[in-house]
Amino acid sequence: MCVLQGTPVDISCTHSHPPDAKLYYKSWFKWRANQEPRDLQSDSGYKGRVEYPVEETGRSTLRITDLRVTDSAEYRFTFKTSKHEWKSILHGTTLTVTGLRVEVTPVATVTEGQRVTLTCITSCPLADKPSYIWYQNNGSVTGSENPENQLVLDPVGPQHAGSYSCSVRNYPHLRSPEETLTVQCTMKVVLSLQLDSCFWLLCKDKLD
Incomplete structure (x- = not known):
């Protein structure tokens, strides 16, 4: 999953256990090789940003709000019943958190009359395929x-x-850093041509 920095995300999974076993513990954790699972609700890096919404039997959801780039990781689920423990040895969901940035092509300083393309770039394709909004000098274009x-x-x-x-769209407050476009005017060239023309006419009058 590729999700925009600062937004929330839900990651869900389904699970089952024998009907005679009572589910008494479940948690989500960030996968770290050779480390014991640590419940995200007790992880200081996620304090106040993680919850497990109550859902129907057999499904669990991890909700992370105010996503940060450092939240990019693989997330897995584990649960315990009165008879067994599931440690989730299978791969979980890989989350990539990205910011936005503006790229100017061909360059950020151009001459009027050229074709300029501004691209809103993310480090990965956003999962929800959003519409993009552009701003010039803080006003929307x-x-x-x-x-x-x-x-x-x-x-x-x-x-x-x-x-x-x-x-x-839906997150206009999460803007990219600004990129400055400088447009060089061609008036100097026009003025130079006009002066050359006037000088030629003046010389012509004197010769006549």
């Missing part, structure tokens, strides 16, 4: 909500210069 993670400026102009960030 008109019509910027798009299932694609790119914003294309073609041709780019002086009005496009500024700081850009992105977020995903």
